[in-house]
Amino acid sequence: MVTNAASFGRSGVHDYILIRASGIILACYTLFLLGFVLTSSPLTYDAWQGLFSALPMKVFTLLALVAVLVHAWIGVWQVLTDYIKPLMLRGFLQFVFVVLVLVYLLAGISIVWEV
């Protein structure tokens, strides 16, 4: 079996499932936030802070950021393996983008922690 060390899942099938599962989570989070902002117009600090201080919203936000990590990892892998042929450059870019999205997740933990 051909395996690729830079991909996220254990196999192509695993990646296929993971990018869809994470996409569904991100779609739900996006639609929820869109709905919240549209229904609480004009948006106040109290309403905004109140939303993110609730545990379910903190968990939902972190779940979405974990989904971003998985989704972007696989998506970046798909794009880079198609367009960047030099192995070292591709590996370096994959590293940079995975670290970038990990930073997003860690920043998100810090942000919802302090609300």
Place this chain on the structure above:
Amino acid sequence: MELSELNVKKQRPVHLDLQTIHFPATAIASILHRVSGVIMLFAVGILIWLLNESLSSPEGFAQVQQWFDSIILKFIVWGILTALGYHLLAGIRHLIMDSGRWEEFDSGNKSAKAVFVIAIIFSVLVGAWLW
């Protein structure tokens, strides 16, 4: 020379009339899905930074609201939401195709074009909402 190389190098009809050849809608839908995904890769960073500022304090929230008055942030957020809207719609189309629908030449083209139309409408609505 290998037989496979001979096959590649033998003369074939070449059609490179740029007036008549173009990508089908399905190909454009695919490349835009990638482009919008790469845009979102950076956009999430901007959104997290805005979230951090807006939740830091009432002053920080007011600061972000003030930024939203500037044409630059309006344009950036409009771009982000347009990319996100398209990426989400194209993703939903993918999920529907996973179920075996819209996989034919005709239905695939039509669904790709439908995604373009809905994404443009969404983009215009977002623009109207921001300005």
